Amino acid sequence: MSLAAIDRTTSNTAGNSGGDWPPSWQSAPHGIRVGRYIDPAFAKLEFEKMWTRVWQVAARLDEIPEAGDYTVYNIGDQSVMLVRVDADTVKAYHNFCPHRGTALAQGCGNFEKKRIVCPFHGWRWNLAGQNQLVLEREEFRGGELRDSDVALRELKSAVFAGFVFINLDSKCGSFDDYIAPVRHWIEDLAIGDMHHYWWKSLSVPANWKVAQEAFFEAYHVSATHPQLEKVGRDIVYGDRVGGDLAYRNVQYESLPLGHARFYGGNKTPMAGHLQEPTGDPLEEMAERLSLIADGMDAMVLKEDVEVLRSLRGRPIPEGSNLGAEYVRALYATAAEQQRPMPKLEPETLGMWGGEIFLFPNFLILPQAGNTEMYRSRPDGDDPNRCIFEIYSAKTYPAAVRPPRATVEHVTDFDDPEQLLLIPRQDLSNIPRIQQGLRSRGMRQTWLAANQEQIILNMHRELDRHLQA
Ligand code: FES
Ligand SMILES: [Fe+2]
Known part of the structure; x- marks a missing residue:
């Protein structure tokens, strides 16, 4: 038997402390052992000790x-x-x-x-x-x-x-204690004022953690979404050797109780930053935002891009910049429509284009009165399948009654009618990750210390539950 095969061996230790766990169930700072994603006994333990006990x-x-x-x-x-x-x-x-x-x-x-x-x-x-x-x-x-x-x-x-x-x-412990580490961002971003725009459910051949971890970092953007990261695209797929990677500016923060967040930092289009601009800044920014609006129909919506385009030809006041003028115009438009918006202060604006993760399985990607959200959970007791849902929500003008939320079931991940480009790109990888994790040659993942820290933080909290 090869070393890998020995490491991957599972035993009936479900319910024992982590010290008695098989090697394939361990999580370490440099990587996660594959048993946590593929072993039915580990999935059973997750259900007994975590899913039945967490908010x-x-x-x-x-x-x-x-x-x-x-x-x-x-x-x-x-x-x-x-x-x-x-x-x-x-x-x-x-x-x-x-x-x-x-x-x-x-x-x-x-x-x-x-x-x-x-x-x-x-x-x-x-x-x-x-x-x-x-x-x-x-x-x-x-x-x-x-x-x-x-x-x-x-x-x-x-x-x-x-x-x-x-x-x-x-x-169980109190909900207030559970939500405390992320409460103020969710409140300040007006997530509670946002209502159903669309909601899709996918049955995915991957572990629930594999599916959500695909959205825990921006490290994958260069390879998976090359249209969103010109420099990274040219490094990964071309012959370029270095450059100013836009996604290198993302700040990651692990929070208590397995929660986490990441945010754009200063170099986002919203803050007026454009990656290696060559032409008219407004047109380039509109083009960049359109990639999100057309590729996701969430976070940035077509009407937001129109607000930006309405600034064409207007001079930018002294001391301001294009990003700040765009934000001002978004809030002015929302005020006219009596539409709730996130709190207008730097920390909240800094979360636009970022992400809030609620342990164990919910992600909120906020933007200007819009959000995309993901929920991932096991499908029955199969460690190789999950139910993955994508929600797009937004605030509505006071005069408009928000629609009742109804779910659409996606049957073909490759069908552009059912999934837009950006989720289609993400979903093209997720089943392949699970396939690779089941390979007898694969023992553990490798985690980037900064950019993939949210994954480790989540596994540590999971261990805290499983070993309780
Ligand atoms: S009334 Fe519900 S099972 Fe008989
Ligand atoms: Fe992605």
């Missing part, structure tokens, strides 16, 4: 805007039903009927007459989870069936910034 995003409020609306969130073999009780109240219930187990809800919809009715024998509850009907009740428990026997089982939930978070562990 996680179960839904956006846009999925359940009206009283009686429901949506279902599945994680592993667990199913949770989220119900809008009234304008101010959302409840999360374990999705089962106390009679014989039938899942009470599937997908999303509205409980007619605000009554939750089991389709099997018709037991019924109100939206607050109290039983209203047990047909032939006297037949059960000698006629002594108590209300508590048949109430819906609620689980812990919290509404924050337009998200519904849940925790399957009744003894």
Whole structure:
């Protein structure tokens, strides 16, 4: 047996402390062992010790805007039903009927007459989870069936910034403690004022961590999205040997509890920085932003590029620059439309084009009143598959009623009708990463100390859960 094969051997140590773990489950500062991405026993441990005990995003409020609306969130073999009780109240219930187990809800919809009715024998509850009907009740428990026997089982939930978070562990820590390290950025960026624009779900042949780690750094931009990084493209695909890589300016920050963020620093188009400009700065910046608007339809939208183009021919005031004038114009347009915008201060503006990561699996990529978001989670108990979702959200003018969030299922990652260029480029790599990680020649990944630090930070927090 080769050394690699020995290292990759798994044992039935699930539940033991990390010291007893097989080598293939270790994470070290320089890299992550492959067992963490491919071993069914590791995936089982993640489910028992992490997924069933952590706060996680179960839904956006846009999925359940009206009283009686429901949506279902599945994680592993667990199913949770989220119900809008009234304008101010959302409840999360374990999705089962106390009679014989039938899942009470599937997908999303509205409980007619605000009554939750089991389709099997018709037991019924109100939206607050109290039983209203047990047909032939006297037949059960000698006629002594108590209300508590048949109430819906609620689980812990919290509404924050337009998200519904849940925790399957009744003894979990507080949501406030969990969200504290990232709370102020999410609030200042107006994520809670943003509503559904589009939402796609993909069944991806890759571990849930592989899929999300593909969005944890800008290091991949030169090779994966060469249209966004001219200098990097020429180094990777041409014969150029060096230059001012735009993505080298990204700042990474590992935060407590596995959360993290990265941000653009000073050299972003928004701050007026253009990579090796050759022509008219405004036209080059508009072209650069159009690559995002056309390639993602998120973060930068076509209407934002139009705002920039409306500045054509206008002189830039003394002491200002193109980026600052663009920001000023965006806020003026938003004010006219009575559209909420992020807080206008340097730290918040610095997050535009950056990313906030909420452990264990949610990414927010904020911009000027728009955001793209990603959620990655295991698909059942298969370590080689995940459900990966992409959300685009934005603030709407006061006069416009935001649409209800509905999901589209992407069936072909190569189809430009279903996925735009930038996610298509990312998704073209993700299944290939999983394929490579399963190779018997592959033992561990190598991590860049700065640019890939968020990956290590996430694995460390994962270990903290798994070894608890
Ligand atoms: S299983 Fe639900 S009413 Fe019988
Ligand atoms: Fe990417």
